[in-house]
Amino acid sequence: MLFNNQNSKLDTRENLRNDFIAGLIGYLTTVYIVVVNGSILGEAGIALEAGMIATILASFLGTLLMGLISKLPLILIPGMGINALFAYSIIQGNGFTFQEGLAVVFIAAAIFIITAFTKLGLILKEAIPNSLKHAITVGLGFFLILIGLEKSGLVVSGDSTIIAIGDFTSPTIIVSILTLFLAIFLFVKNIPANFLITMIGGTIIAYMFGIVETGSSAIELQASEVLFIPAFTAIGELSFWLAVFPLAMILIFENMGLLHGQLHMLDRNDSYTSGYRVTAFSTLTCAFLGTSPTVSAAENAAVIASKGRTGIAAITASMLFLATIFIIPWITMIPSTAISPILIIVGFLMAQNIRHIPLDNISEAIPAFLIVVMIPFTYSIADGMAFGFIAYPIVKMALGKRKELPATLLVISSLFIFDFVIKIIGV
Numbered sequence: 136m137l138f139n140n141q142n143s144k145l146d147t148r149e150n151l152r153n154d155f156i157a158g159l160i161g162y163l164t165t166v167y168i169v170v171v172n173g174s175i176l177g178e179a180g181i182a183l184e185a186g187m188i189a190t191i192l193a194s195f196l197g198t199l200l201m202g203l204i205s206k207l208p209l210i211l212i213p214g215m216g217i218n219a220l221f222a223y224s225i226i227q228g229n230g231f232t233f234q235e236g237l238a239v240v241f242i243a244a245a246i247f248i249i250t251a252f253t254k255l256g257l258i259l260k261e262a263i264p265n266s267l268k269h270a271i272t273v274g275l276g277f278f279l280i281l282i283g284l285e286k287s288g289l290v291v292s293g294d295s296t297i298i299a300i301g302d303f304t305s306p307t308i309i310v311s312i313l314t315l316f317l318a319i320f321l322f323v324k325n326i327p328a329n330f331l332i333t334m335i336g337g338t339i340i341a342y343m344f345g346i347v348e349t350g351s352s353a354i355e356l357q358a359s360e361v362l363f364i365p366a367f368t369a370i371g372e373l374s375f376w377l378a379v380f381p382l383a384m385i386l387i388f389e390n391m392g393l394l395h396g397q398l399h400m401l402d403r404n405d406s407y408t409s410g411y412r413v414t415a416f417s418t419l420t421c422a423f424l425g426t427s428p429t430v431s432a433a434e435n436a437a438v439i440a441s442k443g444r445t446g447i448a449a450i451t452a453s454m455l456f457l458a459t460i461f462i463i464p465w466i467t468m469i470p471s472t473a474i475s476p477i478l479i480i481v482g483f484l485m486a487q488n489i490r491h492i493p494l495d496n497i498s499e500a501i502p503a504f505l506i507v508v509m510i511p512f513t514y515s516i517a518d519g520m521a522f523g524f525i526a527y528p529i530v531k532m533a534l535g536k537r538k539e540l541p542a543t544l545l546v547i548s549s550l551f552i553f554d555f556v557i558k559i560i561g562v
Contacts, residue, residue, distance in 0.1 A: 154208065154448040156441055157208060157451075161432075161441075161448060162452040162455040164329075164437045168194065168212045168215075169459055170474060171477055172186065173186035173187035175219060176222060176425075179227070179233055180226065183467055185425065188460060191457065192424045193211075194456045195453045195456040198456065199449070201446070202450035204409065205406055205446065206445055207445075208435070208444060209410065210438065211417050215478075219275070219278055220427075221236060223282075223515075223516075224515050234364065235375075238365035238366055238375075240422040240428055243418075246383040247387055247418055247419075252412065259384075259388075260388070261541070262543035266496075266503045267506065267527060269491040271388070271510075272488045273486050273503075273506075275516065276483065278510050279485065281482075282478055283475040283482060284475070284479065287479075288301040288472075309344065310337070310472045311472045311476075318480055322480055330477050334474065337473025347468055347470055364423070373557055377554045377557075394431050395407065397439065414431055417429045498536060498539075501526060505526050506519055506520055509523070517554075521554060521555060527540075527548065
């Protein structure tokens with residue numbers, strides 16, 4: 136009996152050690168989001184430091200709740216692609232203020248929570264074809280690649296073309312190319328914390344070329360710049376609700392897919408409901424913390440592979456995220472040339488979902504293709520989605536496959552058509 140007790144204690148210590156290490160690895164593989172998301176939020180109209188603090192607090196709180204409530208080793212961070220939707224489509228595309236954009240997040244998150252606690256989530260999950268779900272992910276991937284290329288200076292507006300290649304004599308372009316190849320090398324070699332190393336290495340390269348601005352020694356922010364109250368001044372406008380719709384859909388479907396896959400890896404499918412609800416609540420807190428919504432990080436695969444099995448891993452990562460606040464004055468020095476390769480690689484990872492689209496089935500492939508192409512080409516995630524969702528019932532009906540169209544999908548398609556009509560008549 137004594138021998139068994141000793142073995143049990145050893146197993147407990149080993150499990151704790153594994154969870155602590157997994158939490159550390161999870162933090163190192165996701166901490167890049169602080170700078171990357173902060174930079175994208177900066178495009179939406181707030182200070183870089185404020186965007187980074189918002190990212191840190193949202194990641195800390197969401198991950199902590201996942202560890203304490205669901206007892207899962209999963210990290211929640213602002214979602215790549217979703218942050219682009221928030222900054223470029225919802226705020227810039229509609230001319231909303233940052234606080235009005237947060238109101239969109241609040242309503243979309245509230246819808247997400249409703250689906251998490253009712254059967255509505257299952258209804259929506261079954262109504263949207265898998266081909267369109269995957270196409271949204273692929274389209275977001277290409278959109279991130281385009282943004283990364285722009286931030287790096289590798290792609291610019293052309294004199295006689297829409298886009299053109301950048302000036303290769305520019306130090307910025309040279310640094311971007313060197314950093315991109317460094318990022319690719321680290322990624323394909325599967326080096327732990329490769330994104331973090333990319334940012335550090337890219338910053339060193341940029342410093343050698345004299346294009347790094349020295350950071351301040353202190354955070355100079357007012358309380359009003361880190362505490363946010365969503366502004367519902369645009370709630371009576373149609374554009375507000377047309378912004379809510381695609382954000383809510385992406386939150387619901389992306390988190391469904393991510394959690395399903397990660398819990399399958401953990402052999403914890405019985406924890407899906409709890410994890411899904413915590414994820415939904417975490418997105419709601421983002422409306423007050425000042426960032427685009429969180430999702431279950433794709434990098435959680437690294438946590439799981441590192442033998443993270445309990446909420447201890449998530450709690451460890453959450454505390455490390457909170458401690459990141461103290462190094463913000465130094466990480467603000469990281470230039471866009473060190474961030475853009477990460478956007479490009481993450482975009483590539485998302486674009487790989489194209490293999491799940493049945494390209495040999497024309498009724499599924501054409502609508503999916505429209506989403507993939509139109510999201511980056513229109514520079515609007517919502518408009519890109521609209522083309523695919525409108526085309527889907529048209530193609531199905533043309534091929535005599537009316538029975539394959541759920542009523543819920545027809546309603547969603549009608550809403551996208553209504554959006555286009557409103558834009559045409561200029562209401």
